[in-house]
Amino acid sequence: MSGQSITDRITAAQHSVTGSAVSKTVCKATTHEVMGPKKKHLDCLIQCTNEMNVNIPQLADTLFERTTNTSWVVVFKSLITTHHIMVYGNERFVQYLASRNTLFNLSNFLDKSGLQGYDMSTFIRRYSRYLNEKAVSYRQVAFDFTKVKRGADGVMRTMNTEKLLKTIPIIQNQMDALLDFNVNANELTNGVINAAFMLLFKDAIRLFAAYNEGIINLLEKYFDMKKAQCKEGLDIYKKFLTRMTRISEFLKVAEQVGIDRGDIPDLSQAPSSLLDALEQHLASLEGKKVKDSTAASRASTLSNAVSSLANTGISFTKVDEREKQAALEEEQARLKALKEQRLKELSKKPSTSSTTAASPVSTATGTISSKTITTVLKLLFSGIPQTCVGEPVCGVFFRSDLNFFNTGFSAPPAAQPPSSTGLNVDFDSVFGNKSAAHNTDSAGGILKPTVGSPNQDLTPSVQQPGKLVSDDLDSSLANLVGNLGIGNGTTKNDIHWSQPGEKKLTGGTNWQPKMAPTTTWNPATMVRTTLAFSCTFPNWKLIPLYFGVSMWLS
Secondary structure, three states, rough: HHHHHHOHHHHHHHHHHHHHHHHHHHHHHHOOOOOOHHHHHHHHHHHHHHOOOOOOOHHHHHHHHHHOOOOHHHHHHHHHHHHHHHHHHHHHHHHHHHHHOOOOOOOOOOOOOOOOHHHHHHHHHHEEEEEEEHHHHHHHHHOOOOHHOOOOOOOOOOOHHHHHHHHHHHHHHEEEEEEEHOHHHHHOOOOHHHHHHHHHHHHHHHHHHHHHHHHHHHHHHHOOOHHHHHHHHHHHHHHHHHHHHHHHHHHHHHHHHHOHHHOOOOOOOOOHHHHHHHHHHHHHOOOOOOOOOOHHHHHHHHHHHHHHHHHHHHHHHHHHHHHOOOOHHHHHHHHHHHHHHHHHHHHHOOOOOOOOOEEEOOOOOOEEEHHHHHHHHHHHHHHOOHHOOEEEEEEOOOOOOOOOOOOOOOOOOOOOOOOOOOOHHHHHHHHHOOOOOOOOOOOOOOOOEEEOOOOOOOOOOOOOOOOOOOOOOOHHHHHHHHHHHOOOOOOOOOOOOOOOOOOOOOOOOOOOOOOOOOOOHHHHHHHOEEEEEEEOOOOOOHOOOOHHHHHHHH
């Protein structure tokens, strides 16, 4: 079986729909592919454990849920992923596992789908037992033996006698669970079990290094202990010798499967005379007859044993340090590659600054030239019938000359013959692309509007002649809309086409003088409002296109 199954893809898609990125990554790390979990998925999950907004219980529960699968591949990879996060992830993950009453319940797991399923099911049961024991150990001592400080001032070397006698058996139980994996070199036949073995190998080195330092501390205190403590300490030392033999066999398997010899520590056996000295000391405390031994000979034996065990500890520590250095170099190389890739991407990006021949109008999404606006407005006003040319519509004269927006402040040229094709407007002049012609009053011109009296507080609109579109898009559109008389659903009816005669009203107690009409208008209130005109055109339905254009331009 190779490649992701349809079930894997469907499961990942379900988590994509629900928006759970963590669950999706767990599913991708525990697919049906007969290979170890991919490093990119493991790195992602490790990063998740360092994020404070990530739900650690949800991550753990997703992994537990994956172990309920019937496929040995999915279950095995779920255990490997869990183990990897326990070793390299944030300590919060291990703390949560330690707080649970139950962890992996795989003591009866069996995949009957094939011969390989039967074989791998055995190692799955053993592996799950070790992970359970690893979590229980953390619960009992509140730290991970594989991550404690080591050396002369390490945790296990500085522990007092009472606590030491309680802690070493916990290490022994975890070491027993690890060594019970009991795999041979010819059984490491696929990438899944190989990934599990490598994690166990690294745990074995660190765990035994802590175990070894605890024994050194025990031996240094042994001859000063009470009788009961000596008896317990002697039993611990005898078990340690047994486990030294088993760890030696485990390291041989690692060498057989191709692990570099320099990454495998050397084990130095303590002299057998040390065991005899420990037993004689306990017998003497119990009142039994023992061979006479001087304090000098006893001290010499103890010194030789401690020196031998210290050399073993140094060897294990060097291997661990080499692994850490290799991991650091790998991470630095990865960061360097990412940096180079980023620099290449930045060098390939084109410059975002650009210029246009026509007057550009800057917007939030780019640069729009006046040529583009001209084209749009041609479409907008192409539907105005020629019958309205030169006619006042809400204060606006639609004419064929360049000043088609003329609001009545200048007279038009001589009337042109009607055309069946609609308006022929010179938009380039409107937008300032060429100088506008000089408008002069002529006979039969348009009646000029009457403006309010000078004593009124008026603020007339100022428009640069020959250029109705400025560099500010919003202001330009507001000016155009204002000239069309669009605003708040009413027409600009405050312009009078003849000077009204002065009327003097008299009488009435509630009479108040009327204010003079004004031509002042606010462009800001004119944009994107309802159309209303004093006359109706057959093709005014094209005017709503303006709103779509203005929305597109903005």
